[in-house]
Amino acid sequence: MAPKVLVSDKLSETAVQIFRDRGIDVTFDPALGKDKDKLAEVIGEYDGLAIRSATKVTEKLLEKATNLKVVGRAGIGTDNVDKVAASRKGVIVMNTPYGNMITTAEHAIALMFAVAREIPQADTSTQAGKWEKSRFMGVELTGKRLGVIGAGNIGGIVCQKAVGLGMKVGAYDPFLSDERAAKLGVAKMDLDKLLAEADVITLHVPLTEQTKNILSAENLAKTKKGVRIINCARGGLVDEAALAELIKSGHVAGAGFDVFETEPATDSRLFGLPGVVCTPHLGASTTEAQENVALQVAEQMSDYLLTGAVTNALNMPSVTAEEAKVMGPWLKLADHLGAFVGQLTDAPIEAIEITYNGSVTEMNLAALDCSVIAGVMKAQNPDVNMVSAPVIARERGIEISQTRQDKSGVFEGYIKLVVRTSEQDYSAAGTVFHDGKPRFIQIKGVNIDAEVGPHMLYTTNQDVPGIIGTLGQTLGEKGVNIANFTLGRTEAGHQAIALLYLDEQPSEDVLSALRDSGKFTSVHPLRFDV
Missing domain, CATH: 3.40.50.720 (NAD(P)-binding Rossmann-like Domain)
Structure with missing residues (x-):
């Protein structure tokens, strides 16, 4: 389904046509921005809102904007947009600082x-x-x-x-x-x-x-x-x-x-x-400037809704279309790492530490940071995204740190995440292979090689015989098929982990059977947005 954009202020017909030419379902109603009640009635239908200064994007309006992903302001000033509320809602706010x-x-x-x-x-x-x-x-x-x-x-x-x-x-x-x-x-x-x-x-x-x-x-x-x-x-x-x-x-x-x-x-x-x-605020009032900012906001919003490219955003790092193509798998990996750790703990998170190694250090790390934080936070709040997660993290007093390292180890580049909580620390690392698929390469200091799927099972145990058999037999008896099975341990007889890629989410009956076996120190079902 094509993204839907509402233009609620005066924009040139050429700018509106850009949305149409790019395959966007656009509604052009330049009088709507002055009718806040009517705007609130219809805003829930739209993925994007293109405005000038007449439309007021308030916290109250954003509460009604259940599908809204981006607000584009044709011009520099965004005083008419509640950017804090938009960020909490996960809505990108763009302006056009260069057109005028x-x-x-x-x-x-x-x-x-x-x-x-x-x-x-x-x-x-x-x-x-x-x-x-x-x-x-x-x-x-x-x-x-x-x-x-x-x-x-x-x-x-x-x-x-x-x-x-x-x-x-x-x-x-x-x-x-x-x-x-x-x-x-x-x-x-x-x-x-x-x-x-x-x-x-x-x-x-x-x-x-x-x-x-x-x-x-x-x-x-x-x-x-x-x-x-x-x-x-x-x-x-x-x-x-x-x-x-x-x-x-x-x-x-x-x-x-x-x-x-x-x-x-x-x-x-x-x-x-x-x-x-x-003069009555005429700084941007020329024919050329008004046309330029209108065209620019239409292009920016279309790029984001269709390709994920973020340009001139005020509450999120910009990501070019070229970066979006190259970084797509790495952004997904960053989200997976955060989601993995976020699903393991209910304890208050005190710090998120992200390390970038090798080739990944040359990428847009600010955007990768946002993806990691979103992955961590959405375990407790499924509605967060790359825009809202950093805001929520700051509000909760979570310390965010980033480290860059030269290439070390066998991988050209990788991301490592450490989440510190009031109870214990959690860590995971991953990379992207040449096939473009994210892989987990380390969990809790244990080296592994695991493909990421939508339904996974993570267990920890002492390294003793019978673990593989218990997992296979229990899942088999419950009719759960294993797509991929990865094991790892620190050393013989010590801590060991297993990460299983399943064809379906394990039921509570399956999880209880594993926990009741007495062989595992922890059993965690995991979900990933792949």
Whole structure:
């Protein structure tokens, strides 16, 4: 059955057609996003939801979204999506951060010119029949110091364009490397130095706990007299009340704002102040950008629903289509290892330790981590997946660690998992053979070679005669066929294990017979999603 996608906001017909061309069953109802009750009634039918800003993906809506796998936001901002609730629900949240980068960067540059030359005010005056040539004395941008807060995708484009305009550009960004700064042609600066030296300050960071009010009253007071402030990023980055007072006092010469603390902004403290230019969140509002993000979200969602490729996800590691093909068996192995250990214990899990050895270390380990954790967690919660499992693990205080190792042993690459609980530790390791099938190669330090099937039986015992006979006879008498039988031991007379691949799940009657035989220290039926 084809995946079903609902488009509940305005998307171009070309983007909707991409879903159809890719074999997606798409419903295009751009008015539905504004009707939360109607949306809640139908959302349970869909695997994907494509939105812009009108649709609010709340925790309440997600409770109704019983089949939802992915939400795709055509644009950068996902403030209208409850990402924590989506992660708990196992729903991937994607955005399209690259489709409107140039458009937003150009809007910031446009506001710089508009503020520097008071273009909107001069236009209003001139069209009113006035000719106030001497009133509008602006400043040049050439030769001025531009301070860029955030030199990521959009900020980097602003840096390049500002350098091209002949501005001296300094950037504050904790993640800006020396190499990238050199490539952009900008000077790395700490925030205090940027505030003290910049003639124009432009912001290009997301709104987080770290960046909220980054231009606070305290930081705005550190700026040089005559500075101009540009914000095309997010409302809440600037203390608008403090900025308004500094504009009134003449310390700040002007400001260009496209985003506000409260939107729609109908009564901002900045409105009507001299030297201030305001636009209604137009950063991404160009024909090209709106088309680009719509096409991009349609492609991303289709790729995920059809191939498992994850692009621009905010709550899960990205996995390209090529990676998905190569990593598919390894992701399955990671899930099997987690599921094996997860089914062995009911004790509280304290830590999950994952070791990657050899060739597997070159893969997307973040995605493999998610698969391992999901395998472990779904034994207690069958509804978890690669998105929700890490969130649940963190909420439970489970420590997650990852180690990479150079190739050792006979295998080109393998994954080893150790789960530490309040009672004991469990370990298992596996690899993927050339046939693409995951195999268990070690359990509790015992080397084995076991194919993984949907129905399995795991037993432990002291290494004594009669174990194989007891297993074979008991299962045979109960009519359970053995597809594959693997044995292993640490050394003669010590701990031994058996892992059996069965044609059907053993009944409680079978398990009781084995346990009552007195030959086994533990008997565990196992299920795997193969």
